[in-house]
Amino acid sequence: MGRPRTIPLTVVILALAGILCIVWRLATGMAGASPRMNGPWTDILDLTRLPRQTQEVLAVLLILPLGAVLTSLVRNVVGFQTFGTLMPNLLALSFLETDWATAAGVFAVVMLVGLGGRAVVGRLRLLIGPRLGLVLTATVLCLVVAISLADHLGLAMRTTSILLPMVVLTILVERFYISIEENGLGQSLKSLATTLAVSLACLALLQWAAMGRLAVRFPEGELFVAIGLILIGRYDGYRLTELRRFRDLGKDGEEPT
Amino acid sequence: MNAPRAWRPFAWPRQLRRAGVLGINRRNIHVLTRLNPKPLYALVDDKLATKEICRGLGIDVPETYAVLERFPDIRRLDRWIGDRQEFVIKPARGAGGRGVLVVLGRDGEDLVPSGGRRMGQEEVRHHLAMILSGAFSKGGRPDRVVIEERIASHPALRDLAGSGAADLRIVLLLGRAVMAMLRVPTKGSGGRANLHQDALGIGMDLATGRTRGGVWRDRAISVHPDTGKGLSGMVVPCWNEALAVAERFASSVALGYLGVDLMLDAARGPVVLEANGRAGLAIQIANRRGLLSEVQEALAEAQPLEPAPAIGLYRCP
Numbered sequence: 001m002g003r004p005r006t007i008p009l010t011v012v013i014l015a016l017a018g019i020l021c022i023v024w025r026l027a028t029g030m031a032g033a034s035p036r037m038n039g040p041w042t043d044i045l046d047l048t049r050l051p052r053q054t055q056e057v058l059a060v061l062l063i064l065p066l067g068a069v070l071t072s073l074v075r076n077v078v079g080f081q082t083f084g085t086l087m088p089n090l091l092a093l094s095f096l097e098t099d100w101a102t103a104a105g106v107f108a109v110v111m112l113v114g115l116g117g118r119a120v121v122g123r124l125r126l127l128i129g130p131r132l133g134l135v136l137t138a139t140v141l142c143l144v145v146a147i148s149l150a151d152h153l154g155l156a157m158r159t160t161s162i163l164l165p166m167v168v169l170t171i172l173v174e175r176f177y178i179s180i181e182e183n184g185l186g187q188s189l190k191s192l193a194t195t196l197a198v199s200l201a202c203l204a205l206l207q208w209a210a211m212g213r214l215a216v217r218f219p220e221g222e223l224f225v226a227i228g229l230i231l232i233g234r235y236d237g238y239r240l241t242e243l244r245r246f247r248d249l250g251k252d253g254e255e256p257t
Numbered sequence: 258m259n260a261p262r263a264w265r266p267f268a269w270p271r272q273l274r275r276a277g278v279l280g281i282n283r284r285n286i287h288v289l290t291r292l293n294p295k296p297l298y299a300l301v302d303d304k305l306a307t308k309e310i311c312r313g314l315g316i317d318v319p320e321t322y323a324v325l326e327r328f329p330d331i332r333r334l335d336r337w338i339g340d341r342q343e344f345v346i347k348p349a350r351g352a353g354g355r356g357v358l359v360v361l362g363r364d365g366e367d368l369v370p371s372g373g374r375r376m377g378q379e380e381v382r383h384h385l386a387m388i389l390s391g392a393f394s395k396g397g398r399p400d401r402v403v404i405e406e407r408i409a410s411h412p413a414l415r416d417l418a419g420s421g422a423a424d425l426r427i428v429l430l431l432g433r434a435v436m437a438m439l440r441v442p443t444k445g446s447g448g449r450a451n452l453h454q455d456a457l458g459i460g461m462d463l464a465t466g467r468t469r470g471g472v473w474r475d476r477a478i479s480v481h482p483d484t485g486k487g488l489s490g491m492v493v494p495c496w497n498e499a500l501a502v503a504e505r506f507a508s509s510v511a512l513g514y515l516g517v518d519l520m521l522d523a524a525r526g527p528v529v530l531e532a533n534g535r536a537g538l539a540i541q542i543a544n545r546r547g548l549l550s551e552v553q554e555a556l557a558e559a560q561p562l563e564p565a566p567a568i569g570l571y572r573c574p
Contacts, residue, residue: 076282125383128392128397181392182355184454236287240281243267248477248542250268251276 007234008185014223014230021045047216059212060096064089064209065225067202072232079239080194082176083140083188088195091172094164106165109146114173118180128181130175171196193235202251277547279538283297284514288552292431292513292559293534300510301532302395304349304403314509315353316502319345321441326404331385337404341465346381348388349401352533354451356393359407359422371421372448407530413494415461417441421448425527426429427497428548430535430555432508434500439468439493439544440518444483445545452539453458457481458486460544466496472542499527503547506532513559516540 009154025045041048049056067089074080095103117135143166172195179188205211213223224226238246274281279288300306311318316478323337332336338344339524359371367375376384385402387393393492394400410422417423421442428436438458444450445455451474452458459471468491470479480487493499503517506529508539519529541547 060416079281123377126373127386129390167496173340182353207337234286236280236283236288238270238273238278242278243270243273245272245475245539246276246280246542247265247268248278248475249278249545249547250272252272 007230010226011230013050014227018220018223018227020155020219021223025218025220047219055213056088059216060093060142060206062215062219063073063208063211064093064224065222065229066205067092067230069225069232070201070205071198072229074198076232076235077239079241081191082198083172083179083191083194087168087172087175088202089201091165091195091199092206094168095199095203098161098165102161103165105146106143106162107169109142110139110166110169110173113142114170114176116178128178132177134151135173135177136170139173144172265307267504268507272558273547274549277383277549277550278286281538281551283552284538287413287556289535290515291556293515294511297512298534301512302350302517303535304347304351305401306532307529307532310510310556310566311431311506311529312507316506316526317522319408319528319530321403321404321405322463323402323404324387325380325404326387328389328468330402331332331382331389334382334385338554343407345403345405345407346385346388347403347405348393349403350394350398351388351400351474352393352395352538354454355450356384357449361407370448372442372446408520408522411523412463413441413492414521417425417486417491419483421446421450423449423518424518424530425461425493425519426536426540426554427500427503427519428547429503429507429515429517431513432504434463436540436544437463438540441481443473443481454535458543460540461493466493467491468493470543470545472539474488475539475542477545492525494522495521495526502527502529513555543547 028042047055050058068085071082071085071088075085085242098106114135117138121131121134124131124134143162147162172192176188176192179191181192267314277357300310308318308321318563322341323409325331325334325337342362343359344360348356349532351357358376360368360373362369364375366378369380371397388400388402391397391399408422410465414423418441420492423439423441426440438460440452441451441457441459442450442454443455443457446457447454450456455474457471457473459468461467462469467489469489471479471481471488472478478487483522484520499519501523502519504516507515510532512532512534514534514536516534517529518531519527522528538548545566
């Protein structure tokens with residue numbers, strides 16, 4: 001089946017550009033080592049000259065696309081569905097600034113209130129918009145009470161770090177609800193579990209310090225990530241899940257011509 | 258019950274290629290993008306648009322009793338349905354049978370839907386409101402409610418379908434029927450004939466209109482999962498007419514890969530319910546063969562698709 005010629009061409013150009021960048025960087029000793037290029041503009045390409053904190057932020061940004069590669073692999077090559085392609089990445093990002101206990105706490109509250117709230121709110125027979133709003137309200141109330149309670153008990157908590165997870169999780173719960181209406185509970189739970197598993201993997205990637213340093217040193221690595229995404233996007237073979245789904249059709253013998 | 262089958266957790270890609278199985282990635286990347294121009298989906302995603310097209314082609318469709326477009330219409334539900342005992346409530350843009358309510362009878366104020374418990378007035382109104390607010394439409398877009406005639410199963414199929422209604426799915430490539438299956442509700446599918454809701458699919462021999470084995474929960478089976486009756490050798494009535502109707506519809510909407518769902522009415526013949534521009538792939542399991550060779554032929558001869566002739570009738574909603 002004809003594959004447009006632009007695909008291999010794009011891949012080759014991206015790969016050449018990437019390799020060229022790396023070679024140039026190594027040749028000029030720009031890869032983080034001290035003798036730097038002092039050209040007027042070329043130092044823009046050297047991220048290691050930036051302050052340490054900026055570098056850490058850049059490392060996170062540079063690794064995000066890798067998370068997208070992971071999610072696309074799971075969706076298009078393995079065949080498990082996630083809620084949105086960027087959701088696992090976003091979820092991982094939101095939990096990056098939060099310690100594990102807080103993250104687990106916020107997650108538990110949002111999921112429990114969200115899921116329990118659905119059963120109660122479902123009886124009120126509201127339309128979807130207000131219904132989600134109501135669940136969000138209940139979640140907020142629970143979190144506020146929990147935070148106030150923690151303070152009363154003398155537990156210190158960085159409250160700013162729960163804002164982003166809260167927003168992202170609420171979006172996730174909303175997607176989950178809509179999916180229950182559309183695909184049934186079983187399928188939705190499966191997608192939810194996949195989304196969480198993939199975002200844990202994304203989180204591990206984001207926290208991988210060595211990977212971060214490498215990404216800051218060689219930002220042109222993104223070009224190879226782009227190649228990976230293009231190849232996954234054009235993958236027209238069977239998904240892993242299809243090997244199971246179509247197992248009763250499998251045939252031995254000659255391949256038809 | 259279903260003949261001893263070997264324990265088989267998966268098949269190798271090589272084996273699936275030999276069987277010519279069309280996978281979902283290949284369908285999405287090559288078939289849909291090359292055979293189905295995006296703007297044309299509107300013609301089949303909206304059931305009212307599909308009906309318009311069918312009427313223009315002289316194809317029979319269920320009679321529309323009412324279309325509810327706004328929330329105040331819900332209060333006038335009684336007036337819309339009058340004293341009809343049987344009718345179908347469905348979202349105009351619903352997919353996969355979601356939100357469809359097949360009403361088999363009425364008990365005072367209550368409605369008795371197929372495969373479910375009776376529903377009071379308030380419950381029905383809430384269901385209508387859910388449809389209007391887009392709970393069952395793709396991407397949650399606001400939708401319309403279609404209230405239409407219920408087509409009964411053909412007597413020849415009643416044995417198979419039980420209380421639910423069996424319909425016929427025909428998959429067409431460039432307007433030619435290439436595969437077909439009967440879709441039969443089961444105990445688990447709640448009266449619905451959608452395969453991913455546990456309905457049973459029965460493969461069809463295109464040339465003769467005879468059934469052969471089936472598919473249920475993605476497994477190839479040879480007997481009905483509820484009744485244990487054999488699935489092959491039954492003759493489906495008005496077979497050639499059904500194929501002709503599907504082909505006429507498909508060549509007129511110019512979607513190169515299309516599934517047409519129709520019911521066979523004892524008196525009227527084939528009645529088209531809806532069409533699907535992203536028809537599912539489980540039909541291959543029902544028919545024990547893959548679609549790949551037909552797809553490759555279609556792609557080889559596919560001209561850049563010409564949109565349906567503009568008869569004003571085909572206005573996108």
